[in-house]
Amino acid sequence: MTGKRLIILAALFSLLLAGSARAQIEIEISAPGQKTVPLALPLFLPSEGPVRAELAVEIDEVLRSDLELSGLFQQLDPTVFLSDAFRLGLSSPQVDFGQWRLLGAELVIKGGYRVDGDELTLDARLFDAFGRRLLTGRRYSGKVKDLRQMAHAFADEVLNSLTGVKGPFNSKIAYISDATGHKELYLMDVDGHQPVRLTDHRNIVLNPDFSPVGKELIFTSYRDNNPDLFRKELYTGREAKLSSRKGLNIGGRFAPDGREIALSLSQDGDAEIYLLAATGGINKRLTQQWGIDVDPSWSPKEDEIAFVSDRQGNPQVFIVNLLTKKVRRLTGSGRYNATPAWSPTGELVAFSRMENGQFDIYTIRPDGSGERRLTFGAGNEEHPRWSPDGRFLAYSSDLGGKKKIYVMRSDGSGARQISPPGSNCQHPAWSGRW
Amino acid sequence: MNRDRPKPEKTMHRNRFYRPGLQRGLEPPLVRMLLLSGGLHLAVAVVFLVGWHGPRIQPKPVYYVNLVNPPVRAPQAGRPDASPTQEKPTPKQAEPPKPAPKPVAPKPKPKPKPKPVAVKPPPPKPVPKVEPKPAPKPEPRPQSKPEPRQLVSPQEEKAAREAIEKLQRQREREKLKEELAAMAARDTRAAPVAQVGIPEGQGTDVGLDPGTFIKGAIQENWSFSLYQLASPAEAARVEALVMLKYDRAGKLLDYRILRDSGNEAFDQSLRKAVLKTTQLPKPLGDEVTVEARFNLKEMLEGQ
Numbered sequence: 001m002t003g004k005r006l007i008i009l010a011a012l013f014s015l016l017l018a019g020s021a022r023a024q025i026e027i028e029i030s031a032p033g034q035k036t037v038p039l040a041l042p043l044f045l046p047s048e049g050p051v052r053a054e055l056a057v058e059i060d061e062v063l064r065s066d067l068e069l070s071g072l073f074q075q076l077d078p079t080v081f082l083s084d085a086f087r088l089g090l091s092s093p094q095v096d097f098g099q100w101r102l103l104g105a106e107l108v109i110k111g112g113y114r115v116d117g118d119e120l121t122l123d124a125r126l127f128d129a130f131g132r133r134l135l136t137g138r139r140y141s142g143k144v145k146d147l148r149q150m151a152h153a154f155a156d157e158v159l160n161s162l163t164g165v166k167g168p169f170n171s172k173i174a175y176i177s178d179a180t181g182h183k184e185l186y187l188m189d190v191d192g193h194q195p196v197r198l199t200d201h202r203n204i205v206l207n208p209d210f211s212p213v214g215k216e217l218i219f220t221s222y223r224d225n226n227p228d229l230f231r232k233e234l235y236t237g238r239e240a241k242l243s244s245r246k247g248l249n250i251g252g253r254f255a256p257d258g259r260e261i262a263l264s265l266s267q268d269g270d271a272e273i274y275l276l277a278a279t280g281g282i283n284k285r286l287t288q289q290w291g292i293d294v295d296p297s298w299s300p301k302e303d304e305i306a307f308v309s310d311r312q313g314n315p316q317v318f319i320v321n322l323l324t325k326k327v328r329r330l331t332g333s334g335r336y337n338a339t340p341a342w343s344p345t346g347e348l349v350a351f352s353r354m355e356n357g358q359f360d361i362y363t364i365r366p367d368g369s370g371e372r373r374l375t376f377g378a379g380n381e382e383h384p385r386w387s388p389d390g391r392f393l394a395y396s397s398d399l400g401g402k403k404k405i406y407v408m409r410s411d412g413s414g415a416r417q418i419s420p421p422g423s424n425c426q427h428p429a430w431s432g433r434w
Numbered sequence: 435m436n437r438d439r440p441k442p443e444k445t446m447h448r449n450r451f452y453r454p455g456l457q458r459g460l461e462p463p464l465v466r467m468l469l470l471s472g473g474l475h476l477a478v479a480v481v482f483l484v485g486w487h488g489p490r491i492q493p494k495p496v497y498y499v500n501l502v503n504p505p506v507r508a509p510q511a512g513r514p515d516a517s518p519t520q521e522k523p524t525p526k527q528a529e530p531p532k533p534a535p536k537p538v539a540p541k542p543k544p545k546p547k548p549k550p551v552a553v554k555p556p557p558p559k560p561v562p563k564v565e566p567k568p569a570p571k572p573e574p575r576p577q578s579k580p581e582p583r584q585l586v587s588p589q590e591e592k593a594a595r596e597a598i599e600k601l602q603r604q605r606e607r608e609k610l611k612e613e614l615a616a617m618a619a620r621d622t623r624a625a626p627v628a629q630v631g632i633p634e635g636q637g638t639d640v641g642l643d644p645g646t647f648i649k650g651a652i653q654e655n656w657s658f659s660l661y662q663l664a665s666p667a668e669a670a671r672v673e674a675l676v677m678l679k680y681d682r683a684g685k686l687l688d689y690r691i692l693r694d695s696g697n698e699a700f701d702q703s704l705r706k707a708v709l710k711t712t713q714l715p716k717p718l719g720d721e722v723t724v725e726a727r728f729n730l731k732e733m734l735e736g737q
Contacts, residue, residue: 025643027648027727029729037662131705
């Protein structure tokens with residue numbers, strides 16, 4: 001009744017208002033008409049010197065692939081581009097924004113390249129076609145072989161300009177591959193290009209993790225017939241054993257500040273979570289419980305660690321507070337939950353769950369709410385790891401036979417295979433900003 | 435004493451409803467039951483009339499999403515089945531020409547048709563005054579007719595063809611209408627789905643209210659991706675208030691962001707949407723000031 005009265009009163013009131021003033025209407029628009037931003041990306045043109053179509057095409061490929069993965073854009077069909085697409089014009093007065101607006105583009109990326117021997121200079125610009133202004137611009141100089149890195153870096157910059165958070169495209173993904181017949185550590189670009197083998201242990205290497213500071217990796221290797229923890233400097237190629245305690249030395253994960261490493265040691269019987277100093281000494285034992293405790297993952301605030309334990313019968317994800325050592329269970333449903341990965345923003349924990357003999361990837365909030373399944377269908381999807389900006393997840397899938405590395409958006413959309421075909425690839429780890 | 439006695443009896447008999455037996459039958463428990471029953475009935479009636487609302491349930495907001503038809507200022511304008519104003523001219527034009535051709539008898543069939551095409555506005559007027567002005571009208575027309583006569587064959591052919599095409603189209607339209615009606619009769623869901631316009635429309639609406647119209651136009655031009663935001667929490671938070679002023683012709687006179695969202699990407703997307711909507715697709719007919727509240731509520735519901 002009061003509601004009706006209110007409506008009548010409001011109607012009368014609005015009538016009064018309508019009488020006194022010009023029509024003033026209130027509307028609510030609660031969703032955009034287009035859920036992507038229309039972007040035009042013409043081929044880069046030579047800013048000096050001869051046309052190098054193959055370079056322009058490769059830059060185009062990298063940018064398109066990265067921006068597509070971001071999910072943010074609707075890339076306009078290049079066949080409809082008008083004359084401005086074929087003019088260099090890298091400053092806003094030189095760009096014919098009218099043409100781009102006519103095509104419906106809100107954003108335009110233009111660029112020029114100059115090749116001098118094996119030296120490459122890349123100029124890239126992002127324009128706002130409606131504001132008629134430059135949003136961001138970068139010049140990259142290097143070798144021709146660094147072209148993909150330059151293009152990735154500009155894709156990162158485009159996201160930075162539009163969202164305030166840099167993209168992760170100019171970073172690396174470490175993974176384990178059996179291409180040589182042994183499980184060895186590899187490194188590749190985020191789009192799977194330029195894979196490089198890093199170890200030659202000729203046994204089993206697993207569970208790599210990047211140091212957040214410096215170009216350094218830790219991993220577990222059976223090189224000396226015991227699962228020991230190793231560290232490896234990428235530039236020098238130097239390797240060192242960090243922990244070779246009796247039993248397991250597995251699942252090493254750097255703290256977000258890089259000063260400590262959480263891992264599982266089984267020196268006292270069953271596997272427990274410990275904190276090591278970066279030099280390898282034990283700083284703290286975190287769990288003391290019957291059952292195995294493995295796969296630690298740091299919260300970005302470094303106050304908690306998510307891990308897997310079978311202390312209640314079957315594997316579940318728990319969270320331990322580093323100060324109080326109090327443990328709470330995170331996953332409430334599912335009989336088998338494993339490999340947690342805390343997002344760099346702190347808002348989600350990704351993990352894999354086995355149901356009906358098959359693994360799929362889920363996310364859940366650290367308070368145990370908002371569980372969401374990200375992968376569906378056939379294949380085992382497991383070992384999720386976050387991109388440094390929290391936008392994407394890398395994981396392994398054995399869909400179609402061999403294990404391959406995939407990346408997808410953090411909402412489960414846009415999944416694509418990135419690892420080279422032909423071998424089993426698993427245990428991805430995404431580097432920090434490169 | 436004798437006089438006093440019958441008095442009570444008399445008074446009791448005056449009551450038409452008095453039944454001596456009943457008084458004896460009304461025992462205290464029955465009275466109680468009757469009272470209880472009456473009370474309960476009254477209670478039910480009170481509850482029914484006044485209404486007991488129980489725990490108040492906040493109605494969830496309902497969003498209408500027009501997936502197929504972009505909103506139009508006058509939704510019925512283009513509809514074959516609901517535009518009497520546009521459909522009528524054709525039959526009307528068929529009638530008025532008749533008085534005119536009479537003086538120029540030789541060409542009965544093709545003539546009536548070229549006229550509706552060539553002189554659309556004037557014919558409706560003569561209709562009411564058909565009889566008084568049959569003579570004056572033919573006079574001005576012969577002046578214009580020499581031309582058709584000179585170009586008799588091509589123009590009339592063209593006109594005839596057009597007329598035939600028109601007829602055919604009309605027939606096709608009618609056939610389609612019949613088919614649609616048959617489909618609608620078979621499937622009750624077909625009717626609401628086939629409607630063009632706004633969900634709250636009654637089917638008699640002449641057009642959209644300007645608010646819905648402007649909303650549709652701006653929304654169509656607003657592009658924003660959830661991936662532009664740091665998190666879903668941010669998406670639930672962002673909201674901005676924009677004032678837009680359109681003139682009668684649908685031209686944007688002024689706009690002002692009354693309250694920004696605090697998120698640069700979101701605010702930028704709104705600015706772009708407004709700049710893309712500097713001219714509405716149809717005039718408004720009146721100057722309109724709109725206070726538009728932008729958020730992502732509906733987008734998040736689909737997540």
